Amino acid sequence: MDVKAIKEVKLAPIRNGTVIDHIATGQALNVLKILGVNEYMDSTISVGIHVSSRKSAEWKDIVKIEDCELDQKTVDKIALIAPDATISIIRDYYVAEKFRVVLGDHVTGLAKCCNPNCITNKNEPIETEFAVISRRPTKLRCSYCDRELCNISDNLL
Amino acid sequence: MDFYDRDVVSIRDLTREEIESILDLSEKMVPYATGEKVDRVLHGKILGNLFFEPSTRTKLSFESAAYRLGCDVIDVSEMSMTSISKGETLADTIRMVDAYCDLIVLRHPYEGAARLAANFSINPVINAGDGAGSHPTQTLLDLFTMRQAKGSLDGLNVVLVGDLKYGRTVHSLAEALTMFGAKLTLVAPDTLQMPDEIINHIKEKGCRPAKTTSLEEVIDKADVLYVTRIQKERFPDPAEYKKVAGTYRINNAMLREARRDMAIMHPLPRIDEIAPEVDSSEHAKYFQQAFNGVPVRMALLCAILGGEI
Numbered sequence: 156m157d158v159k160a161i162k163e164v165k166l167a168p169i170r171n172g173t174v175i176d177h178i179a180t181g182q183a184l185n186v187l188k189i190l191g192v193n194e195y196m197d198s199t200i201s202v203g204i205h206v207s208s209r210k211s212a213e214w215k216d217i218v219k220i221e222d223c224e225l226d227q228k229t230v231d232k233i234a235l236i237a238p239d240a241t242i243s244i245i246r247d248y249y250v251a252e253k254f255r256v257v258l259g260d261h262v263t264g265l266a267k268c269c270n271p272n273c274i275t276n277k278n279e280p281i282e283t284e285f286a287v288i289s290r291r292p293t294k295l296r297c298s299y300c301d302r303e304l305c306n307i308s309d310n311l312l
Numbered sequence: 313m314d315f316y317d318r319d320v321v322s323i324r325d326l327t328r329e330e331i332e333s334i335l336d337l338s339e340k341m342v343p344y345a346t347g348e349k350v351d352r353v354l355h356g357k358i359l360g361n362l363f364f365e366p367s368t369r370t371k372l373s374f375e376s377a378a379y380r381l382g383c384d385v386i387d388v389s390e391m392s393m394t395s396i397s398k399g400e401t402l403a404d405t406i407r408m409v410d411a412y413c414d415l416i417v418l419r420h421p422y423e424g425a426a427r428l429a430a431n432f433s434i435n436p437v438i439n440a441g442d443g444a445g446s447h448p449t450q451t452l453l454d455l456f457t458m459r460q461a462k463g464s465l466d467g468l469n470v471v472l473v474g475d476l477k478y479g480r481t482v483h484s485l486a487e488a489l490t491m492f493g494a495k496l497t498l499v500a501p502d503t504l505q506m507p508d509e510i511i512n513h514i515k516e517k518g519c520r521p522a523k524t525t526s527l528e529e530v531i532d533k534a535d536v537l538y539v540t541r542i543q544k545e546r547f548p549d550p551a552e553y554k555k556v557a558g559t560y561r562i563n564n565a566m567l568r569e570a571r572r573d574m575a576i577m578h579p580l581p582r583i584d585e586i587a588p589e590v591d592s593s594e595h596a597k598y599f600q601q602a603f604n605g606v607p608v609r610m611a612l613l614c615a616i617l618g619g620e621i
Binding site for chain 2: 268270272273274275277278279280281297298299300301302303
């Protein structure tokens with residue numbers, strides 16, 4: 156067999172659905188947590204962990220979800236843990252839409268404050284709110300108690 | 313500087329120029345705070361003084377400040393006396409009190425409570441301490457006392473000693489002093505040193521604080537010695553409190569090494585951090601500091617409610 160002719164396909168193309176690419180390596184499982192993957196889901200999900208990138212020398216993770224398009228809130232949550240991720244909407248094997256996730260200056264209602272004494276953890280009728288104080292790495296500060304959010308992926312709502 | 317109708321939630325909300333304008337106004341308020349001069353400029357206004365945590369100085373000085381200016385006060389001193397004990401949210405309590413007064417002063421055990429109150433209240437809110445969070449009016453009166461004692465705030469050598477981890481006054485004070493180019497020395501047991509988050513914040517502002525556990529090593533260089541109580545109520549574990557209680561105790565023998573004009577300050581209440589013999593020395597400024605709560609809070613009430621003196 157001509158070894159050169161073999162094109163190794165690690166994750167098969169999907170017919171319809173969403174591809175989340177350029178996830179920082181090690182974050183794919185947290186992306187799955189955001190997607191709410193469980194036994195009741197009726198899509199097939201393929202996960203590539205520590206995949207070499209064609210465009211750069213770096214490693215990345217990839218998640219492909221069949222027959223599912225993400226809502227804005229889910230995309231915003233992914234931006235918190237994978238700020239370089241791209242989202243491709245696939246329809247009939249073609250990329251119908253492709254965009255990069257965007258992390259704004261403020262994050263509302265996506266994570267809970269890690270300070271147990273913060274007023275946002277006390278059953279008040281408010282959404283949590285954080286200011287983005289650093290983008291590389293992502294750091295958030297609670298707009299209520301001023302405390303820096305200690306572990307973003309553990310505190311996603 | 314326009315403070316009319318503004319919330320004062322955190323010292324981070326104020327610029328150096330704004331702080332200076334409040335301190336200048338506080339200076340003007342001193343004869344009114346002592347009763348030497350009288351002006352009921354806030355007659356007809358009502359202050360809602362909500363204290364959901366124990367307080368002596370802050371609550372009384374806000375009341376005194378209001379009465380000196382002719383402003384009426386309605387107040388709550390205990391959570392158990394309010395509908396919060398029946399399960400009402402703070403948001404609802406604030407909306408209700410907001411309808412009864414022109415300005416809300418809030419002390420609350422949870423961090424961020426004042427920001428929430430400011431979001432729900434139409435009238436302005438002053439934070440009088442939220443849990444281990446901010447206490448901006450204490451910072452303003454601390455700065456006012458330092459300026460009074462030393463003539464200027466610029467480039468002072470300030471030694472902060474005691475509980476720098478849980479003590480909310482020192483966090484806001486350290487941040488404010490960096491705006492004035494202060495040199496900070498942080499003296500505390502390792503377990504009670506200032507949190508990295510605050511240190512990083514003041515480093516971003518160009519201050520490089522020195523850390524030590526020995527007060528004796530640094531007392532001779534201090535312009536101001538700011539002492540704090542090791543607060544039993546902030547310790548999750550009583551055994552941890554016992555390990556560090558009484559670590560620093562200022563007495564006259566220790567002060568022999570200090571500069572003659574060094575000012576000693578303390579937000580009070582004190583337990584045994586400063587020996588009573590120090591009270592009569594020239595260094596002791598802590599009772600003056602407690603009095604200064606009145607003119608500084610008068611200045612804020614006047615500026616926010618639009619009274620002119």
